[in-house]
Amino acid sequence: MSGLTFLSPLFLIGAIAAAVPILLHLFHRKTEVVIDFPAVGLLKRAPVQQHRRRRLRELVLLALRVVALLLLALSFARPYFAGAAAPDTVPLTVIAVDTSMSMSAPGQMDRARAAATKAVAAVPGSHALALLGFGDSAIVAVEPTTDRSAITSAIARLEAGATGTRFRTALARSSEIIGTREGHVVIVSDLQQSGWESNDDGGLPDGVGIDVISVPPPVGNLAVTSAERRDRRIVASIQNFGNTEITAPVRLFTGGKELATTEVTMAARGAADAELLGSLTGSEAEIRVDDATGYQADNVRKVLLDPSPAIPIAVVVADPTGSTGGLYVERALTVAGDGHEFAVDVRDGREVTKWNGADQPRIAAMFVLGTRTLDRKGRDAIRNYLNRGGQVLLAAGPDVDPGTLADVLGTKLSFDEEPVRTAGATMIASDSRHPIFRPFLNPSGPLGDVQVEQHRRLKDEGDRTVLARFSGGDAALTEQTVGDGRLIVFTSDLDNEWSRFPLNPAFVPFAVETARYLTKSHRPQRSVAAVDIRESNPAATTIGEFTNAIERTTRAGLLEARNAARDIEDRQRWWQVGLVLMLVALAGEALLGRRTT
Amino acid sequence: MPGPARFLDPAIVARLGTIDLKARTIVEGFLTGLHRSPYKGFSVEFAEYRQYLPGDDLATLDWKVFARSDKHFVKKYEEETNLTCHLLLDVSGSMGYASGEVTKLQYASYLTGALAYLMHRQRDSFGLIAFDDSISALLPASARSGHLRMILLALERLEIGARTNVAKPLHDLAAAVRKRGMVVLISDLLDEPANVLDGLKHFRYRGTDVIVFHVLDPYELKFPFEQAARFRDMETAEEVMAVPDSIRQDYLDKMQNLIAFYRRELGLVGIDYCQLDTSQPLELGLMSYLMTRKRVL
Numbered sequence: 001m002s003g004l005t006f007l008s009p010l011f012l013i014g015a016i017a018a019a020v021p022i023l024l025h026l027f028h029r030k031t032e033v034v035i036d037f038p039a040v041g042l043l044k045r046a047p048v049q050q051h052r053r054r055r056l057r058e059l060v061l062l063a064l065r066v067v068a069l070l071l072l073a074l075s076f077a078r079p080y081f082a083g084a085a086a087p088d089t090v091p092l093t094v095i096a097v098d099t100s101m102s103m104s105a106p107g108q109m110d111r112a113r114a115a116a117t118k119a120v121a122a123v124p125g126s127h128a129l130a131l132l133g134f135g136d137s138a139i140v141a142v143e144p145t146t147d148r149s150a151i152t153s154a155i156a157r158l159e160a161g162a163t164g165t166r167f168r169t170a171l172a173r174s175s176e177i178i179g180t181r182e183g184h185v186v187i188v189s190d191l192q193q194s195g196w197e198s199n200d201d202g203g204l205p206d207g208v209g210i211d212v213i214s215v216p217p218p219v220g221n222l223a224v225t226s227a228e229r230r231d232r233r234i235v236a237s238i239q240n241f242g243n244t245e246i247t248a249p250v251r252l253f254t255g256g257k258e259l260a261t262t263e264v265t266m267a268a269r270g271a272a273d274a275e276l277l278g279s280l281t282g283s284e285a286e287i288r289v290d291d292a293t294g295y296q297a298d299n300v301r302k303v304l305l306d307p308s309p310a311i312p313i314a315v316v317v318a319d320p321t322g323s324t325g326g327l328y329v330e331r332a333l334t335v336a337g338d339g340h341e342f343a344v345d346v347r348d349g350r351e352v353t354k355w356n357g358a359d360q361p362r363i364a365a366m367f368v369l370g371t372r373t374l375d376r377k378g379r380d381a382i383r384n385y386l387n388r389g390g391q392v393l394l395a396a397g398p399d400v401d402p403g404t405l406a407d408v409l410g411t412k413l414s415f416d417e418e419p420v421r422t423a424g425a426t427m428i429a430s431d432s433r434h435p436i437f438r439p440f441l442n443p444s445g446p447l448g449d450v451q452v453e454q455h456r457r458l459k460d461e462g463d464r465t466v467l468a469r470f471s472g473g474d475a476a477l478t479e480q481t482v483g484d485g486r487l488i489v490f491t492s493d494l495d496n497e498w499s500r501f502p503l504n505p506a507f508v509p510f511a512v513e514t515a516r517y518l519t520k521s522h523r524p525q526r527s528v529a530a531v532d533i534r535e536s537n538p539a540a541t542t543i544g545e546f547t548n549a550i551e552r553t554t555r556a557g558l559l560e561a562r563n564a565a566r567d568i569e570d571r572q573r574w575w576q577v578g579l580v581l582m583l584v585a586l587a588g589e590a591l592l593g594r595r596t597t
Numbered sequence: 598m599p600g601p602a603r604f605l606d607p608a609i610v611a612r613l614g615t616i617d618l619k620a621r622t623i624v625e626g627f628l629t630g631l632h633r634s635p636y637k638g639f640s641v642e643f644a645e646y647r648q649y650l651p652g653d654d655l656a657t658l659d660w661k662v663f664a665r666s667d668k669h670f671v672k673k674y675e676e677e678t679n680l681t682c683h684l685l686l687d688v689s690g691s692m693g694y695a696s697g698e699v700t701k702l703q704y705a706s707y708l709t710g711a712l713a714y715l716m717h718r719q720r721d722s723f724g725l726i727a728f729d730d731s732i733s734a735l736l737p738a739s740a741r742s743g744h745l746r747m748i749l750l751a752l753e754r755l756e757i758g759a760r761t762n763v764a765k766p767l768h769d770l771a772a773a774v775r776k777r778g779m780v781v782l783i784s785d786l787l788d789e790p791a792n793v794l795d796g797l798k799h800f801r802y803r804g805t806d807v808i809v810f811h812v813l814d815p816y817e818l819k820f821p822f823e824q825a826a827r828f829r830d831m832e833t834a835e836e837v838m839a840v841p842d843s844i845r846q847d848y849l850d851k852m853q854n855l856i857a858f859y860r861r862e863l864g865l866v867g868i869d870y871c872q873l874d875t876s877q878p879l880e881l882g883l884m885s886y887l888m889t890r891k892r893v894l
């Protein structure tokens with residue numbers, strides 16, 4: 001059921017103005033009906049037909065004016081179509097149904113739908129209803145409505161997904177729907193404990209009632225929690241979330257065919273590894289554990305079998321001979337992943353000019369160590385690559401021309417003209433949690449041994465994040481976005497000219513982790529599961545525990561926000577003044593129009 | 598319009614009391630203005646004295662009065678007359694029209710009263726005939742004292758009648774008039790022009806002088822209406838739907854043609870024609886009468 005409603009229905013009062021031209025028409029019509037006149041005999045041959053045409057034109061004009069006024073008022077009332085939308089004053093009951101993966105046990109969702117339908121029938125007739133499906137997020141399936149058939153139809157369409165559970169998110173969304181009116185929330189869920197573990201916010205305002213309907217979880221559940229390839233074997237870890245020991249078959253599939261099977265026995269709430277041996281061909285393998293009563297989505301895990309293709313990295317240097325420029329970076333990257341992780345291509349700046357549009361998307365990251373031999377096309381190529389989502393590390397060593405950097409990068413990057421000379425500045429990570437510094441758990445460790453004799457001083461740290469600084473305080477490593485891409489700037493060189501960093505033990509892990517960070521979007525996952533492992537644990541709370549866990553909030557914040565919004569709207573009422581003036585102008589036009597006829 | 602002459606304004610006259618007062622005010626105001634105007638030569642002689650004014654004929658000075666009072670007075674002689682005047686007043690429905698404060702009938706009544714008053718001052722014999730499609734009031738001509746009051750009383754009691762039929766009362770009266778005299782017709786002449794003309798010619802054939810006052814409202818002369826309307830005839834109730842803008846010129850042409858017809862055709866038979874606008878002072882009517890009377894006498 002749908003209907004037309006209005007955001008600002010008070011503006012419909014303006015439709016009364018449509019009566020003005022009508023009244024004027026009727027008023028003037030009465031006065032013009034008869035004029036007593038003595039010399040009517042001289043009027044007999046007057047063109048009466050013209051008068052009739054004019055009357056018709058007047059009626060059309062009148063209709064247009066009335067329609068214009070009505071449409072004006074209607075427009076400002078901001079009409080919209082809503083499905084039997086309930087007004088804000090009607091009490092609202094929100095039916096929130098858990099559709100997370102933990103509701104996917106056989107028959108569980110049927111019981112949830114039945115419970116939700118029963119809850120709808122129990123809601124007082126004076127209440128409006130809204131339907132919410134929640135997992136990791138809360139989605140409004142049906143907006144507040146008085147149409148109960150729409151609610152029950154939507155309940156029948158609810159299905160369990162592969163998401164986790166976040167109760168606070170569901171409660172927050174319910175509160176948002178209820179707003180400031182009288183409200184009630186009905187939660188239909190398995191009350192899974194892990195649903196409270198997420199670090200999210202949300203609760204119910206004071207005065208909002210809650211009913212919790214528990215749909216009991218399965219007594220146990222098996223899940224494949226990890227799997228990896230070890231030569232010709234697949235080793236999978238199977239977790240028993242039940243309270244009894246259980247033995248279950250585990251199967252290995254490739255290309256849709258079962259390659260191997262084995263049985264594993266798991267203690268209560270324990271885990272066991274399953275080793276499956278077979279001829280591993282194809283790109284991926286699938287491990288399945290038989291679990292007829294538990295959640296189905298966590299019974300399968302996939303393992304990628306193909307060795308990952310090497311990730312292409314381009315190193316741009318300014319050395320015409322190519323004999324030394326980029327050497328250290330190339331050597332550092334080629335040892336990663338047993339020599340298979342990266343495919344490094346060192347190029348002189350003049351060769352960059354020859355890149356065509358098809359080359360650039362294949363380059364996962366670019367290390368720019370020299371720009372002096374880049375011509376205009378080369379600079380444009382790098383700038384376009386970066387702006388289109390490319391990942392670039394710039395080492396601002398002696399082969400970099402600061403004057404052309406803006407052309408190369410498409411962003412302002414200003415250095416002092418002369419490099420800063422030091423006796424040997426050390427490098428200190430500003431954010432040791434950054435993935436680049438993951439190997440350097442102790443900031444004073446290998447990274448602290450790096451000594452840099454010369455570096456460039458950034459004039460403006462602006463919109464970039466400083467990841468590391470030299471001991472003198474100057475930025476050593478910065479990160480920023482440029483267009484859709486990412487730019488990391490090392491303010492010294494990586495070619496063993498201004499520092500001995502390339503000879504330091506920290507250089508290889510630094511280069512590799514930087515490359516991995518820049519190319520992370522190109523790295524395939526080796527083992528893929530469809531669900532969050534926490535969702536596989538059917539441990540549930542009681543209704544009492546669940547209710548006690550709900551944080552109660554005040555509506556003051558909501559009311560304040562609403563009042564603030566209203567205040568803003570109040571201050572922006574000039575358009576309403578404009579509307580009134582427009583109505584007056586139209587009414588005046590109608591009056592003048594009548595007088596001139 | 599300063600001084601007594603302002604009372605010639607029909608709108609001001611309408612606010613005065615009885616028709617008697619109105620008639621006297623009009624005539625006195627008219628005569629006062631006349632004495633000071635270059636038209637005084639048209640004036641009749643009255644039995645009265647008035648102060649000598651530079652330019653007066655010294656022959657008219659009353660030396661006896663001068664000898665007694667040492668003041669110069671001009672002696673005005675009362676003229677012996679046997680003029681009989683018939684005032685014919687149209688009271689048909691169309692005479693009830695007014696775009697302003699004064700209807701055509703009121704205007705015509707004021708003029709009739711003023712003429713009667715003037716005739717009374719001149720010792721003329723005068724009578725009144727009010728008519729629409731027939732004679733509704735008849736006061737035979739008389740010069741007796743008290744006759745003026747009867748005429749003015751009759752004027753005050755006049756009511757709007759029905760349709761206009763100017764020709765019939767004209768023919769009836771023409772047959773009844775036996776002495777040489779004068780007929781004054783005051784009407785809007787919204788009748789068949791040929792019939793009106795026939796009736797008036799009837800008088801001329803009998804040697805009676807005629808003056809016609811054609812009284813029209815300013816709206817009849819200008820047709821200033823703006824809104825489309827149904828125009829209803831005040832006598833026949835016939836309705837005509839019309840848009841003024843589109844018919845105005847046609848109407849004005851017809852009205853001017855009608856006025857031109859009367860002026861031309863009446864002039865050909867020696868009838869004085871005076872077209873009056875109810876917004877104009879009554880002076881014009883009185884002046885026309887005096888000019889005609891002078892010619893008759």
